[in-house]
Amino acid sequence: MKFSAWQQSYANKRSSSFRASSGPLDSSSDGSIKSASAIFWLILHGLCCLISLVLGFRFSRLVFFLLFSSPAANIYTAPFRSASELAQTLTLYSTPASTNIELPAANRTAGITASPNSRVVVGRHGIRIRPWPHPNPVEVMQAHRIIERVQKEQRLQFGVKHPRTVIVVTPTYVRTFQALHLTGVMHSLMNVPYDLVWIVVEAGGATNETASIIAKSGLRTFHVGFRQRMPNLWAERHRLEARMRLHALRIVREKKLDGIVMFADDSNMHSMELFDEIQNVKWVGALSVGILAHSSQTGEESSASVIPKEDEENRAVPVQGPACNSSNQLVGWHTFNSLPYVGKSATYIGDREIVLPRKLEWAGFVLNSQLLWKDAEDRPEWVKDLDTLDHADEDVETPLSLLKDVSLVEPLGSCGRQIMLWWLRVEARADSKFPPGWIIDPPLEITVPSKRTPWPDAPPELPSNEKAVTGVQEHTLKHSSKTQTSRSKRSSRSKRKHDPKTVELQLPGRHSEN
C-alpha cells in the first residue's frame, strides 16, 4: 500500500510538475497537444506500473533514468537542487535489493516540493556518507583545545577566584611497587589545574631511579634525600615517614614557599575535586580519608575471622576525618578503629595481612604554608612554630601536633561528608626482585614454555599461551611476589586462580592460615 501511495503521489507530482514546467511556456494554446502527451504519459506510466508489479521494484524510475539521465554526478559533491530540474534529471539510482545504506545510494526521487522556490524537497533523500567516515586526529586535538578553553573559562567564572599554589609532600623510597604508586600520584598531579610544587623526600638518599620517574612529570619538583633507610616494619616505617614529612616542611620554611601544603603519600589515590576543595582552606584544614585496608584473604576466610558479627556496618569503607555537628562545626574526629584487626595486622612490609593506618593519617590534613614560615606576622597564636617540633620528632603522629588548639581546624569537603582521597598501602616484600627502572635490558633470550613449570594442579596448557611475553611482569595486588627468580612470562590466566594456594606452599616463613 505504500507502493500504491507512492505511485499516486508520483502521478500527482508528474501532473504538478507539468503544470509548473508548462507555466513559463505558452500554456493556453496547447490544449490538444497537451492532452495527447498526457495520454501518452499515462499509458507509459501504466505500462511501467505493470512491469514494476511483476518485477517488484520501481521499474518506472529506472526507465526514466535511462531515458533522461544526466551525467552521473558524484554524489558527495552534487547539490540536490531545485524543482525545475526534477522533471528532466534523475541522479544515481541504487538497486533496491541492496538496502545497505553504506553503499553510496543517492536514491533521489522526484518528490513533492514544498513550493516552487524552495530548495528543500520532500521525499527520499540520500544518506550522505563521506569517503572515510572516521575521526581526523588534527580535528580531535583542536576539539580538545576548545574543551580546555571552555573549561578554563568556566573555572574563571565559577571556580576558585584566587587559586594558590599547591605544595605536595610525598615521602618515597626505592622498592618494587614504587614506580606503580609514584606514577599514579604523578599523573594525578599533572592534571591539577593550579600551580604546583612537588617535594619528594626519598629515604636512603636521592637516587636516579626516583629522579627518572619524577622527571617525566614536567612539574616543579624538589627531590630531597633523607639519610636513613626505610625500615622493614610498618610501625617504624610510619614513624620515618612522619620525620620525612617534617623534613619537607622545613624545606617549605627555608624556601618560603607560598601556598597550600598537602600530603600525598605515594600509594594514595586522589580525586581532582580534592585539589579544588583544598583551595578553600584558611589555615589548617581536615579532610575525610577513605581507608582501603586491603586484605588478600579470600572472602569467606576474612569475613569469618576478621569481622565479627556486631561490626557488620564496618564492612563499609572506614573513613578517617573530621566529625561535625548539625551546624557544621568541628566537634571531634572519626578515627580508624583498629580493634577488629588486633593481632591480624601486618607487621613487616610485604606481609600478607592488612596494613593498618594510624589513628589519623597525615594525608587528611592540609596547611597554609605561611604557618610554617619563620617570622610570619599573620600566623595565629594557636599554631606552634615548626622549630618546637624538632626535638620532639619521635612522637609527631599528625600535623595536629603543630597546633595548640585543635578545635580551630577547618573541616573541608562539606564537613567531611565528601571523601576525595583514599588511603591504601600495598607493597611487595622487601627482598622481591624487579628489573631496575622496570626496563628489561638486554632483552631476554631464553624463553621457557610454561608447561614445564611444576604447577601441581594445572590444567593442560593451550598452545597460544606458550609464547613468551618479554618484559611483562604482571603486577598483582597480592602482597607476596615470587621469591624464585623472576620469570620471563606469566602463565595463562586460568592458572592465576591457583596462585594463592600454590604460593603458600612455596613461600617460607609464612604464618599458617588463620
Added chain:
Amino acid sequence: MRTWVWVFSVLVVYGFVLRISADQKARTERISGSAGDVLEDNPVGRLKVYIYELPSKYNKKLLQKDPRCLNHMFAAEIYMHRFLLSSPVRTLNPEEADWFYTPIYTTCDLTPTGLPLPFKSPRMMRSAVQLISSSRPYWNRTEGADHFFVVPHDFGACFHYQEEKAIERGILPLLQRATLVQTFGQRNHVCLNEGSITIPPYAPPQKMQAHLIPQETPRSIFVYFRGLFYDVNNDPEGGYYARGARAAVWENFKDNPLFDISTDHPTTYYEDMQRAIFCLCPLGWAPWSPRLVEAVVFGCIPVIIADDIVLPFADAIPWEEIGVFVAEEDVPNLDTILTSIPPEVILRKQRLLANPSMKRAMLFPQPAQAGDAFHQILNGLARKLPHDKTIYMKKHGPKILNWTAGPVGDLKPW
C-alpha cells in the same frame, strides 16, 4: 553638610554592594535582537486581547478526557489560554480589542501512546470559526485578519503529521488571513504563512529546573545528542526521516569519540546536556523539536541541522549569533565545521546563552513571569499593530475566504 556626608556614604556602600554582586554573577552578554532589545519589552498596555466564549467541548472537555495534553510538547495552546484568561492584556469589551483569541485545543486528541491525531482538527477548527462568525460580528468584519490562533502541531495549521499530506492540504482556508502562532517554521513552505509567529515547543520548566547541576561542573562532552537516527517503524531504510540528515550523522560519526550520540533514553539526559558544549538539534519528521529549548536552558550551543528553518521569535532573537547552523548537505563535515569555530566565538555564544532573559523567553512557566514565552508572543502580536486599514471588509463587498474550499471530509460538522 551632614546630609551630604550621609548621602555620599550611602552611595559608596551601594557601589560596593553592586560591585561585589557583579563579581559573583556569571558573565553574560545582552541580547540585542534584530529589532532592538525587544526581549525585554513589556506588552502590557500595548495591545488588548478579547477571548471568545467557546463551549467547553472545544477546550475543557478535551482536557478532562485526556489530561496528558498538559505535559506533551504541544501544551502551549492550553497554557496560552490559561495565561490570557488572567493576563492584564485581556479585555472583556470586544469593541476595544486589537486581537481576538479563540481558545480551541486542536492537538488534544491523543492516541494511547500519546501522539496527537490531527484528523478531526480541521473540522473542529471550522466549526469553531463558524460559531464565532455567527455569534459575533468581529470575524466577518475582517474575515479573521485580527484574530490569532495557537496551532502547535507538527505542521501548524496544515493539520497533518506527514509532510506530503500537509503540503497537499495547505493551511486551512479559513485561517488564511488570521495570524497563526505555531511551532513549525520553514521558509518558503506552504504551512508557514507570512506574518505567522513562531514559538518554541512546550518544555516542562519545573522538570528542567529540577535537573540543574552546579555551574562549575566542567563541560567535557564536545557534541551531545540523544534520539532516533532511523525511524524503524515508519522508515526503516532511512532517507525519508529527517531527509536523511540524522542517518548521515550516525553513519559519519558513530565511532568519533567527540560525538556522544546514541538512541538511549538516559535518566541523566538533562544533566548531560549541561556537561556538553554543542547539542545537535537536527530535524525529525518536522524541523522543530524541544531540543532547542532544552539546549538554550542548559547553556549548550545548539547546532541546528534543518534547511530553511525559521526558529522561534526569529525577529526578536538573533539566532545566528547564538547557535550554529549547518546545512544538511554539510553534515558529513560536521566535525570539521565545529572544530574550526574559533574559541572566542564559542565563548561569546555561551555568554549569550547564559543570559537569563534568553532562557526565560523559551519557557512557558506557570505562573507566567516577565519576559517569558507568553510575553514574547504578545510582543510579537503588539509589533504587528496597528492593523492596516485594508483588512476591514466593505459592508456588502465581496468575500475573500472560501468557506467550501478544502477536502470534502473537512466540511462535515464536528
